[in-house]
Amino acid sequence: MKFIKYFLQYLIIMTFFIIFKILGYKKSSDLGAFMFIKIGHFFRSKKILEKNLNNINIYSQDKDYNKIVSEMWENYGRIFADYASIKNFRNDKLEKFIEIEGIEVLEKIKNKKKPVIFISGHFNNFELMAMIIEKNAINLSAIYRPLNNIFLNKIMENIRKKYICKKQIKKGLSGSRDILKSFKQGSSVAIMIDQRVTEGKKIPFFNKVAMTTTIPAQLIKRFNCEVVPVHIERYKKYHFKINFNEAIKFSNNEDLEEITLKLNKWLEKMIIRNPSQWILTHNRWKL
Numbered sequence: 001m002k003f004i005k006y007f008l009q010y011l012i013i014m015t016f017f018i019i020f021k022i023l024g025y026k027k028s029s030d031l032g033a034f035m036f037i038k039i040g041h042f043f044r045s046k047k048i049l050e051k052n053l054n055n056i057n058i059y060s061q062d063k064d065y066n067k068i069v070s071e072m073w074e075n076y077g078r079i080f081a082d083y084a085s086i087k088n089f090r091n092d093k094l095e096k097f098i099e100i101e102g103i104e105v106l107e108k109i110k111n112k113k114k115p116v117i118f119i120s121g122h123f124n125n126f127e128l129m130a131m132i133i134e135k136n137a138i139n140l141s142a143i144y145r146p147l148n149n150i151f152l153n154k155i156m157e158n159i160r161k162k163y164i165c166k167k168q169i170k171k172g173l174s175g176s177r178d179i180l181k182s183f184k185q186g187s188s189v190a191i192m193i194d195q196r197v198t199e200g201k202k203i204p205f206f207n208k209v210a211m212t213t214t215i216p217a218q219l220i221k222r223f224n225c226e227v228v229p230v231h232i233e234r235y236k237k238y239h240f241k242i243n244f245n246e247a248i249k250f251s252n253n254e255d256l257e258e259i260t261l262k263l264n265k266w267l268e269k270m271i272i273r274n275p276s277q278w279i280l281t282h283n284r285w286k287l
Contacts, residue, residue, distance in 0.1 A: 010151035020084035025094055026238055028081040033237075036077030037070055044281040052280045056206045056271060071276035075124060075234060082125050083159065090131060090163040098128065102244030105228060106136045109247075115139070115183055115223075116247060117216045120230040121194035121267050122279040125240060129230050130165040130190045132242055141167040141182040143175065143191040143215070165190070173199060176215065183219055190230075191215060193263055196284055203257060205264045210285045217259035220250050227263070231270050233277060 020028035049069055088094045109116055118140075120129050130142040142165035147153040160168050167187065169178045176199075179189060196211045203212040219225055226247035233241045248266075250259050271278045 006149040006151055009149055010155075013152060014155070016080075017084045020081050025085045025088065025097075028084055029078045029238055032077035032079075032081030033074040034077070036073040036080065040073035040076060041069075048283050049280055052282075052284060053275070055208050055285055056268070056275065068276045069280070072278075072280050075277055076279060076281075078234065078237070079125050082127075086127065086131075086159060086163045089128065090135070097239050098132070099239065099241045100132060100244070101241060102246070103136075105244040105246060106133065106138060109138055109188070109228070110136070113186075114225065115186055115188040116226045116228050117219055118188060118190040118228050118230055119193050119216055119263060119266075120190075120232065121192055121270065122282070123270065123274075124232045124234040124277050126192060126232060127160070127164050128232060128240060128242060131163065133188070133190060134165050139187045140165055141169050141179065141187045141189050143169050143171055143179065143189065145171045145195060171197065171213075176218075179215060179219070180222075183223060183225075189215075189219065194267055194278075194284070195282060196286060201257065201260065202287065203260045203264055205284070206268055208285055209287070211287060212260055212264060214256050214260050216263060217256040220259055221256065224252070229263075229266050229270075233274065 020031070023031060050065075053065060053068065082089075085094060089098070118129065118133060120126060130140060134140050142160070144160065147156055157168065167182065169175045169182065183189060191213065193213055193216065195213070197213045198211065200211045200213045202209040204210075205212065216227060220227065226249050228247050229245040231243045231245070233243070235241060248262075250262075254262075
């Protein structure tokens with residue numbers, strides 16, 4: 001039954017990808033936004049969205065729940081449509097839509113020739129982070145979570161390796177060994193730290209414990225390396241601002257939990273700044 005379900009999903013999504021390619025970047029982005037605003041709520045539990053917004057205490061920020069959710073689905077739909085144009089982002093045909101802040105941070109990393117950890121969350125088109133880093137001649141391995149759908153996962157892995165970042169490492173225990181090996185060989189690592197992971201630790205996130213990856217903290221403790229937080233923001237529908245923040249250096253006496261908590265605190269600030277640009281559909285606080 002799952003096999004049939006996944007195959008039907010694959011056919012539907014591939015059909016839309018063809019339509020998006022025909023329409024071009026802007027029109028496909030608008031279509032994706034329209035579709036997800038209309039039908040997104042059928043695929044994700046309203047309860048999870050409400051719980052997540054309550055957990056990040058967004059109501060105290062005087063922001064309207066329905067507006068945030070609608071804008072999030074619009075953003076989600078544009079991300080979906082963006083995959084059909086990812087090749088053109090890579091080959092600079094859509095370069096005018098990307099603004100980079102902190103390019104000097106990347107230059108410092110190249111000059112030092114020491115691997116760092118790039119961290120971010122699922123803000124907007126999160127795939128652009130690894131793409132921009134690799135395009136700036138930094139040796140990089142990107143950590144990703146395979147899709148449950150076996151048909152779509154093959155397509156996505158191919159897209160990521162071809163246009164986003166050549167070196168892809170799957171999340172999980174076996175992936176952790178590959179990360180260590182890659183880092184020892186001088187490759188920086190890009191990782192999203194906002195997803196729930198079963199092999200993580202219970203760390204406060206918006207004052208509620210959440211299963212959180214400790215991979216960045218493990219690398220920091222082992223290699224005494226720096227962390228570069230990256231934030232991606234969409235504006236005027238089609239444009240992106242990618243901000244590479246100054247590297248964070250941790251002291252030797254900080255343990256895994258302290259480091260991971262500090263990284264979560266950075267993530268919280270980015271989410272509060274613009275909650276509708278964070279993908280709120282993950283069951284983040286499930287233990």
